[in-house]
Amino acid sequence: MNIKDYIQNLGRQARGASRILAQSNTKARNRALEIAASIIESDEKILVNANQKDLVAGQAKGLDRALLDRLELTKARIATMAEGLRQIVSLPDPIGVIDDLSYQPSGIQVGKMRVPIGVIGMIYESRPNVTADAAGLCIKSGNAVILRGGSEAIHSNQAIAYCIHQGLEQAGLPQVAVQIVETTDRAAVSELITQEKYIDVIIPRGGKGLIERISHESKLPVIKHLDGVCHVYIDDRADVNKAVAVAVNAKCQRYGVCNAMETLLVARGIAPEILPILGKHYQADGVELRGCLETQNLLLGVKSAIEEDWYTEYLAPILAIRIVSGLDEAIAHITHYGSHHTDTIVTEDLTRAKRFLIEVDSSSVMVNASTRFADGFEYGLGAEIGISTDKLHARGPVGLEGLTSQKWIVLGDGHIRQ
Amino acid sequence: MNIKDYIQNLGRQARGASRILAQSNTKARNRALEIAASIIESDEKILVNANQKDLVAGQAKGLDRALLDRLELTKARIATMAEGLRQIVSLPDPIGVIDDLSYQPSGIQVGKMRVPIGVIGMIYESRPNVTADAAGLCIKSGNAVILRGGSEAIHSNQAIAYCIHQGLEQAGLPQVAVQIVETTDRAAVSELITQEKYIDVIIPRGGKGLIERISHESKLPVIKHLDGVCHVYIDDRADVNKAVAVAVNAKCQRYGVCNAMETLLVARGIAPEILPILGKHYQADGVELRGCLETQNLLLGVKSAIEEDWYTEYLAPILAIRIVSGLDEAIAHITHYGSHHTDTIVTEDLTRAKRFLIEVDSSSVMVNASTRFADGFEYGLGAEIGISTDKLHARGPVGLEGLTSQKWIVLGDGHIRQ
Numbered sequence: 001m002n003i004k005d006y007i008q009n010l011g012r013q014a015r016g017a018s019r020i021l022a023q024s025n026t027k028a029r030n031r032a033l034e035i036a037a038s039i040i041e042s043d044e045k046i047l048v049n050a051n052q053k054d055l056v057a058g059q060a061k062g063l064d065r066a067l068l069d070r071l072e073l074t075k076a077r078i079a080t081m082a083e084g085l086r087q088i089v090s091l092p093d094p095i096g097v098i099d100d101l102s103y104q105p106s107g108i109q110v111g112k113m114r115v116p117i118g119v120i121g122m123i124y125e126s127r128p129n130v131t132a133d134a135a136g137l138c139i140k141s142g143n144a145v146i147l148r149g150g151s152e153a154i155h156s157n158q159a160i161a162y163c164i165h166q167g168l169e170q171a172g173l174p175q176v177a178v179q180i181v182e183t184t185d186r187a188a189v190s191e192l193i194t195q196e197k198y199i200d201v202i203i204p205r206g207g208k209g210l211i212e213r214i215s216h217e218s219k220l221p222v223i224k225h226l227d228g229v230c231h232v233y234i235d236d237r238a239d240v241n242k243a244v245a246v247a248v249n250a251k252c253q254r255y256g257v258c259n260a261m262e263t264l265l266v267a268r269g270i271a272p273e274i275l276p277i278l279g280k281h282y283q284a285d286g287v288e289l290r291g292c293l294e295t296q297n298l299l300l301g302v303k304s305a306i307e308e309d310w311y312t313e314y315l316a317p318i319l320a321i322r323i324v325s326g327l328d329e330a331i332a333h334i335t336h337y338g339s340h341h342t343d344t345i346v347t348e349d350l351t352r353a354k355r356f357l358i359e360v361d362s363s364s365v366m367v368n369a370s371t372r373f374a375d376g377f378e379y380g381l382g383a384e385i386g387i388s389t390d391k392l393h394a395r396g397p398v399g400l401e402g403l404t405s406q407k408w409i410v411l412g413d414g415h416i417r418q
Numbered sequence: 419m420n421i422k423d424y425i426q427n428l429g430r431q432a433r434g435a436s437r438i439l440a441q442s443n444t445k446a447r448n449r450a451l452e453i454a455a456s457i458i459e460s461d462e463k464i465l466v467n468a469n470q471k472d473l474v475a476g477q478a479k480g481l482d483r484a485l486l487d488r489l490e491l492t493k494a495r496i497a498t499m500a501e502g503l504r505q506i507v508s509l510p511d512p513i514g515v516i517d518d519l520s521y522q523p524s525g526i527q528v529g530k531m532r533v534p535i536g537v538i539g540m541i542y543e544s545r546p547n548v549t550a551d552a553a554g555l556c557i558k559s560g561n562a563v564i565l566r567g568g569s570e571a572i573h574s575n576q577a578i579a580y581c582i583h584q585g586l587e588q589a590g591l592p593q594v595a596v597q598i599v600e601t602t603d604r605a606a607v608s609e610l611i612t613q614e615k616y617i618d619v620i621i622p623r624g625g626k627g628l629i630e631r632i633s634h635e636s637k638l639p640v641i642k643h644l645d646g647v648c649h650v651y652i653d654d655r656a657d658v659n660k661a662v663a664v665a666v667n668a669k670c671q672r673y674g675v676c677n678a679m680e681t682l683l684v685a686r687g688i689a690p691e692i693l694p695i696l697g698k699h700y701q702a703d704g705v706e707l708r709g710c711l712e713t714q715n716l717l718l719g720v721k722s723a724i725e726e727d728w729y730t731e732y733l734a735p736i737l738a739i740r741i742v743s744g745l746d747e748a749i750a751h752i753t754h755y756g757s758h759h760t761d762t763i764v765t766e767d768l769t770r771a772k773r774f775l776i777e778v779d780s781s782s783v784m785v786n787a788s789t790r791f792a793d794g795f796e797y798g799l800g801a802e803i804g805i806s807t808d809k810l811h812a813r814g815p816v817g818l819e820g821l822t823s824q825k826w827i828v829l830g831d832g833h834i835r836q
Contacts, residue, residue: 242832369830412787
């Protein structure tokens with residue numbers, strides 16, 4: 001069978017499974033996840049062995065240490081995977097919820113029923129735990145999913161899928177609700193993103209290059225985020241302690257994540273007071289600083305930032321710093337250079353906080369809180385399948401609700417339109 | 419200036435205007451619409467004269483009568499247009515509404531703020547009233563819009579835009595929030611649908627050919643519906659009076675609309691009783707019937723339906739009728755042949771009604787009500803900019819809410835992530 005037929009066949013099976021899942025009850029879907037979690041724990045050895053194959057192959061291929069680390073399924077990570085599925089079980093079922101059912105002047109009742117989207121295509125890179133998370137969220141929300149993980153994680157992903165298939169089967173649900181693309185041929189991705197008939201939406205996760213290619217070539221809607229050029233703006237009416245806490249946490253709590261701060265904007269009025277304090281913290285954490293001329297004048301050891309720095313998502317211990325005249329210039333900077341991901345203002349001024357919330361056009365806009373909070377768990381979604389910087393359908397962390405749609409329901413009693 | 423530069427310039431201006439609109443208050447946006455409505459009424463003569471130019475040109479071009487009729491701006495239609503804008507004024511402002519603001523375990527408050535999408539690109543055909551409706555909905559929801567109406571309505575559309583520009587200006591809002599594509603060159607459409615930087619979503623309205631071309635070529639998200647192959651299924655536990663009322667209204671209340679019934683499915687158990695009654699009604703209304711063999715046996719003068727009939731949106735006094743064994747077969751037929759627009763069951767059986775609501779995957783699913791209710795006004799949205807049969811972002815009639823997005827807002831007090 002060629003790749004085209006193979007992917008089409010996965011799509012056809014997923015479409016069929018999605019109809020069954022859409023009609024399944026909460027109990028069956030939860031049961032599938034609970035059983036899968038138990039099997040992941042009891043078959044831990046199978047997972048570790050499969051993962052070992054991937055690790056050996058990865059070393060032979062010369063993958064770097066960071067990649068091998070992300071690929072590894074330790075016992076702790078396997079336990080976390082099972083725990084993640086159980087957390088999804090504990091979330092309320094979004095499917096079938098009817099909102100706003102109300103009578104209209106004609107006498108009909110009109111409301112909206114939450115329903116699954118249908119078939120999700122996930123394309124992602126090395127970390128195998130995404131396989132369990134994505135499958136769990138899709139099953140819970142009544143969707144079928146086709147998972148295309150990184151080729152370097154293929155054995156691990158197959159082993160995880162095996163556990164999930166047991167769960168689905170024992171709960172009386174079709175195994176093909178969750179399918180792994182078993183070929184590592186890159187053509188499979190090109191096929192997936194053109195299956196208009198069988199796949200409803202593509203969710204890519206991974207490097208910018210992958211996501212750009214997918215969203216450019218896809219014939220299907222794509223839920224994605226490209227960049228996380230996140231800003232913290234310290235207003236001159238900021239509380240210094242809060243500002244330091246937020247600006248240090250946003251940069252240093254973790255570097256390689258999309259919700260880490262990449263550019264710090266500081267109001268001119270507070271810069272002489274706060275920059276030296278922040279400078280010490282960043283220095284202690286080994287963060288390289290690149291700043292505008294004014295920043296360099298206030299702080300020793302700051303390299304000169306060039307235009308490109310303001311656009312850059314470092315994902316590393318590097319920070320760009322710019323001094324601005326105030327709120328207007330901060331918002332203008334964020335609008336021009338930002339990536340609409342997550343931006344924070346630190347201020348005690350109510351009117352400025354309100355303006356920042358309204359005028360900054362990002363998926364998450366914050367007041368006096370670290371950008372690192374932009375996350376499905378922290379937002380109470382329970383889990384996230386990705387983050388969207390698009391404006392349509394889903395925005396910001398995408399949890400169960402982002403995997404659903406709503407249909408209109410109309411209840412009458414023989415009502416006709418006049 | 420060439421078309422590419424021209425459209426890009428419209429886009430750039432729209433993007434700028436969208437930022438101002440997003441930050442404008444309810445009062446200013448409502449004021450713009452109220453003034454525009456008054457000017458439409460007081461400048462009725464200007465509108466009629468502009469429209470006259472289009473009608474004369476249309477006749478010279480040999481447009482058919484139906485098209486000329488849709489193009490015409492009568493005094494009554496102009497009054498309705500102004501009334502439509504005032505109705506939009508009376509709708510609640512969706513922008514800035516904050517939902518679900520609640521404390522998370524970390525201590526941050528997380529909620530969602532409703533915001534405009536940004537810049538809408540509308541592409542539509544002859545009816546000039548769409549210009550006023552679309553501009554009104556976009557202004558109210560804080561979006562800028564670029565309107566590309568039919569070339570045959572260009573003078574009418576310019577005159578309507580003139581009225582709206584007066585409203586915007588007098589309310590202190592940028593006139594370029596609403597822009598008409600002034601060229602009738604078809605290349606303008608191709609340019610519009612590739613302005614990824616300046617336009618956020620394309621809403622095409624018109625014939626299937628236009629919409630297919632646009633959604634195929636667009637680099638932007640498209641909110642659209644292609645077909646309205648709507649079904650009424652009369653269950654054998656239907657109330658005969660309700661069934662007749664619904665099945666006649668769904669077909670005969672208006673023919674050329676997307677929410678008219680195109681296929682009638684009748685349970686075998688009730689067909690001998692109900693088909694003769696329905697047959698008389700349809701005959702009286704001059705509806706051509708095309709049926710399966712069983713239908714032909716029960717009813718005189720029914721043509722033989724071929725496979726293609728089940729897929730067809732007639733938009734005409736033609737109806738396909740099929741007798742099915744019951745609910746399962748009805749749902750299977752709708753799933754296979756339908757277009758996910760609007761489908762109705764007529765039944766007194768609660769369990770079957772519930773199954774139909776859950777299992778039929780259409781943008782509107784109804785019980786004991788005419789498919790003709792699938793409409794923004796009837797659903798209480800106040801107005802609609804279009805209907806979507808897609809599942810992502812907006813589904814069914816698209817009103818103000820469909821023109822908005824939500825961003826996450828996070829309020830802390832110096833909170834950092836642990």
